[in-house]
Amino acid sequence: MNINTTLSDIKNRIYKPVYLLHGEEAYYIDLISDMLENSVLNEAQKGFDQTILYGKDTDFSTIVNASKRYPMMSDYQLILVKEAQALKWKSDDELFAKYIENPTPSTILVIAYKYGKFDKRTKLYKAIDKRGVVLESAKLYDDKVAPWIVDQLQQEGWRIHPQAAALMAEYLGTDLSKIANELEKLMLNVPKDSEISSADIERNIGISKDFNVFELNGALGKRDSLKAIQIVDYFAANPKSNPFVVVMGSLAGYFTKILKYHYLQDKSSQTVAKALGVHPFFTKEYDVAARNFNKRKTFDIINTLREYDLKSKGLNTGPNTTTADLMREMVFKILN
Structure with a gap:
């Protein structure tokens, strides 16, 4: 499924029973995980119906047992498995695969598998792809960073001069989380009706517009x-x-x-x-x-x-x- 489609569905409270977020770029994995964490339940409901697990400290039995529970204070319960790459994955874990084939409708299970690709050949991957959402967050190539910057700002209603976007891309590299933080600074400090310039980059990010x-x-x-x-x-x-x-x-x-x-x-x-x-x-x-x-x-x-x-x-x-x-x-x- 497309990342933008998934983000739109979450904004509209259209949820899937399981999300597998994987890939070498952590930005979109964190973005979607955080969006679900901040939108599915309110603060009062989280104490009852939200469970956060970490791959190195949990196992499939714990995840499945938690996922089979029903919510107490909400229409949904949210299970977030962070750093899921640290789990002891098996190509066809029977317990987990069996749950994925018949997930609890009121559970939203999020598997955040960072810094690598999940094996697409496995039965588990295919089961998740069939029942839920699989999203791969791929690393951005160097020549795609400046267009990404332009696109991110356009989505929020800002414009940036091509030279300013290229300047940011040259100095910030391909770390999208770092770039997104700098874009937040720009959007806070540059009026929406102004085109972001190299001078704005210098004032707000600290990259010299003349000596770079x-x-x-x-x-x-x-x-x-x-x-x-x-x-x-x-x-x-x-x-x-x-x-x-x-x-x-x-x-x-x-x-x-x-x-x-x-x-x-x-x-x-x-x-x-x-x-x-x-x-x-x-x-x-x-x-x-x-x-x-x-x-x-x-x-x-x-x-x-x-x-x-x-x-x-x-x-x-x-x-x-x-x-x-x-x-x-x-x-x-x-x-x-």
């Missing part, structure tokens, strides 16, 4: 030596906010996209955006960068990045060489 890996990529793409050096000097002065590994990852991704651009037959904005996994707003930037760095030079730059990645790990460097020294040297090689 996103701006470094742009400066290099334009061969703007002065701006690139200013940004690298800022990074050198603020190493904790701009770790070398983050800068390297961003540069590698950027020049890999430039190389892909060189091999595209159709260089229309929509085709480039789709092929590179970027917003159409940024396609002109790649056109400029590809004209400034031909195919051969782009290959050389990618090799240079590999070389300095190894140097940052201590290979072929002097004892007193700092990451700031390496970054300045690397940017000089890219631009010359």
Whole structure:
């Protein structure tokens, strides 16, 4: 079942007897678990009709026995099995499978199985899929984070500039829980009728709108030596906010996209955006960068990045060489 459909059903108090929430990304598992915990029962009812179990401290017998009980103060009882990946799972646990085949109608059983995929080949998985809801919360790829940010804000009625969304994605990575927390800050501090800008990101999240890996990529793409050096000097002065590994990852991704651009037959904005996994707003930037760095030079730059990645790990460097020294040297090689 679709995640948005499930969220909509829960808001409308349309419940299923069992929910299996699994996957490598914890965000949606927590979101749906919390939504059920906060909506099925009120505070007075929870003392009688809500049971929270933890995988490492429980077993299937306990879960089944709890699930077979009837509610005392509500139409439903809610059983939450948190950290369910710690249970001693068997491919066809008879006791649990038997319950799933004929669940108690007034029980809502939630199995929160985090940081991994539940085995879809098992009888138990198929039984849950038939009788209830199975949702996989998959990790988001890097190039999908910025669109996710845009979509999350749009659902709440806010707008964000593509450059601001890309800036957040570059610095916050793929941890959706962390990103969601930062989006909450933005929605509390930016008026709903205003488009969230890079300046808003700087004021509310603390990421510099002028001195960041996103701006470094742009400066290099334009061969703007002065701006690139200013940004690298800022990074050198603020190493904790701009770790070398983050800068390297961003540069590698950027020049890999430039190389892909060189091999595209159709260089229309929509085709480039789709092929590179970027917003159409940024396609002109790649056109400029590809004209400034031909195919051969782009290959050389990618090799240079590999070389300095190894140097940052201590290979072929002097004892007193700092990451700031390496970054300045690397940017000089890219631009010359």
